[in-house]
Amino acid sequence: MTTTTPSSVGSGLDRVEGLDKVTGRARYAFEYSPRDLAYAVPVQAVVARGEIHAVDVDAVLKCPGVIAAIWYGNAPRLASDDGGELAVLQSPRVAYRGQYIGVVVAETLHDAREAAGLVRVEYAAERHDVELRADHPGLYRPEVVNPDFPADVEQGDPDAALAAAPIVVDAVYSTPAEHNNPMEPHATVAAWDGDGLTLHDSNQGASAVRDTVAALFGMPPANVRVISPHVGGGFGSKGLPHPHVVLAALAAKQVGRPVKLAVTRQQMFAVTGYRTPTIQRVRLGADAGGRLTAIVHEAFEQSSTVKEFAEQTTVPTRMMYAAPARRTTHRLVRLDVPTPSWMRAPGETPGMFALESAMDELAIACGLDPVELRIRNEPETDPESGLPFSSRNLVACLREGARRFGWAGRDPAPGVRRRGRLLVGTGVAASTYPVYRRPSQAGARAEPDGRFTVRIAAADIGTGARTVLTQIAADALRAPVDRVRVEIGDSALPTASLAGGSMGTASWGTAVVRACEALLEELDRRGGDLPVGGVEAGADTTEEIRGQRRFARHAFGAQFAEVGVDVDTGETRVLRLLGVFAAGRIVNPKTARSQLVGGMTMGVSMALLEESVMDREFGDYLNHDLAQYHVAACADVRDIEALWVEEDDPHLNPMGSKGIGEIGIVGTAAAIANAVHHATGVRIRDLPIRLDKLV
């Protein structure tokens, strides 16, 4: 059964579904049209806080093609709610502008859209509060921050250490609300068959959607099937189901027909999550040699009135640098806004913007090179827990990056390099992302024709997950990749963890390796005697992951940026961006580079463009389409490269890999802001770096 083949892990295998994607054969959630399909268009609240008194649907029901108009007054009751935002149409309360307060179902999308515009709603509007401020009277300390870190951590006496420090940086940084904009907007096609529910849905984990939806409708999980073979991006916004999934299922139940609901790009700005804005005060104390004596990092963030979402903004600061005295805190305020959610490297992204900007300010205050400053503050072990790092190669990334980028001999003086109309400067920042792994199950099957099928409810959101799992399985089976087929994206497959937290490859890969090993053992035992139906084996990694040794496990990186700022217009262009990462073994250099460069591109976007602007009067993010919410386009990407250093870490998983989906964005904005300071002498502490802040 088995042959000796060269290792597939480490090779740049093309995406196994690449041809399907470019020829249109790969189908996305919206493209499934079961028989007897109806279309749903949601109705959204136009007040930010209040109560619905009456809904008039008379005109709607007279419209051609309309099948139903559903709102709180006539919606089926859910079996349970999730403590908030998924309890769609279960209460007359309005908690944020844009919230779903009804849905119109019709024969065609056009009929539904036209009729939805005719729903008349009477509200008792209440005064709303949508503004995050560091002195907001409603600020409180959450019990924990995501996923389960203490909100505040204090070691030593940071106040005394700051008072005694010869060099102190004390600055406030802020980042705006930002909205995830995957290419494929969210969509769900819901079809009931008796007590069974099938969802074609765009998400980052079919098993999680199944479990959540089953609980809401009071069904056993086995009665819900979620099918999601191809997903056009998520960046966290498809990590857990948003209210439209429930709305589609509820509408389909009410009308007794399959229902298709596509969230529009404009609607996404209210109903599919976003990154909380942050205000962060960072205080660093150091001796004359730049050795940190104190780090204090305090974050202020928002959540909604329906659900607590506590971004872990200052958590990376707990393990980045050695300092005997440290305090990291989080304060939240519940505003009349949509609930923030995950957006690529939630926590690390805004948190490291502040910390790594402050480190640049400290380097200048100490008269030290910013690369050298970071090397001097490299901890031996995790400063917070005292645990050893499973591997930590930040210094190697900084050194290799400096060499490749041409950092040596950099003149630290700001505002003195002129190239034509541009003031030019360079900046550096560190990057990091934690290494997680979650239990998953997988099945592996030897087919009678000598091929293998591997099954796991993993999600490929454009990352290349299907491809790397094929490589991992092929190596575990000692078979060539073209004899291995990996089936993913269906909750009917063995239960798997999310495509989130950069832990997909580690979590699913472990389960796939164990299932393949079990299959080889089974084949061995049978001595080549393969029954007609083939042989199957399965694995569950719950015990293995629970039993793993405790280490501080993190990936690291160094981001180097060169910017040019137009002296007349203040326009900033990123001329060069180089990221060097230490992320364990790289399973597929082609898809890995794509993830890292993609993350860095999103970092350019964050540094220069992305900003959701809250309209205080109406309580709404007012720039809610891609014409007004700007994201980096091809013209913004001049010269972006991602490299990695060799890292052999035996304490991770059978592949020796660390996650790479998110680390690319971390630190990018700080490297760019630091380069802008070097170019112009102007320190931008509030993102994005708009031209009006520079002229």
Ligand code: MOS
């Ligand atoms: Mo990622 S924001 O954990 O999907």
